[in-house]
Amino acid sequence: MRFTYECALRWSDLDAYGHVNNARFLTLYEEARVALMFVGARQAGVTSMEDGIVVSRHEVDYLRPVDYGDPVRIELWIEELRTAHFTVAYELYDGELIASRARSVLVPYDLVKRRPRRLSAAEHDFLKPWLKT
Template structure:
């Protein structure tokens, strides 16, 4: 299963050439990940990820330029790897015509009070496992 997030394009997202700036795509991924981990996960378990999480790694492949328009793009997100103390999330930023970006993020749950990484809880793992697709043919996996 994939999580679908409708991400609006903002005029300030554009670079001098009229395309979405490369770093802005990381913000799009972040917005989708926050919606997934902090809205959806907390609906399933009110304590999910309340201690925090940190990004350990990003990989991103730019497939096509994206220009500003009034319609949002879809950020599709799924879990490609589920460990005991990390989760790998893959993405596609796309619309009906094209895939603009494929990406991957490794997220580590973090204990803010202790200032160190922690293991995923059973409830967090259960939620994330519903979105697990380790067979997805994503260019981010390459």
């Protein structure tokens, strides 16, 4: 199952060539990820993800430029789900065309103790339906 997020583009997303700046793709992916893991999780009664999830790796493939215009659509899913980390995979669509693919490895993190932690059972159960097998 995929989570779908529509994201409006902003003038500040553009580079000198009038395309969405390559670094801004990570911001767009972050917005979609936050919508699932914070907003969606909170609606499901899981608030612990807001207490600490950090990115340990990003990987982005840029397939075509994205111009300012209509909102882009980001589809994401969980590619791998482990006890101490998980991988989110994304596709960013400009209209019906895939403009970018990406992956982020995320680590549950205890911000108070300043160290990685394991996913709670509730977090694991929340993420599991998004796992693409």
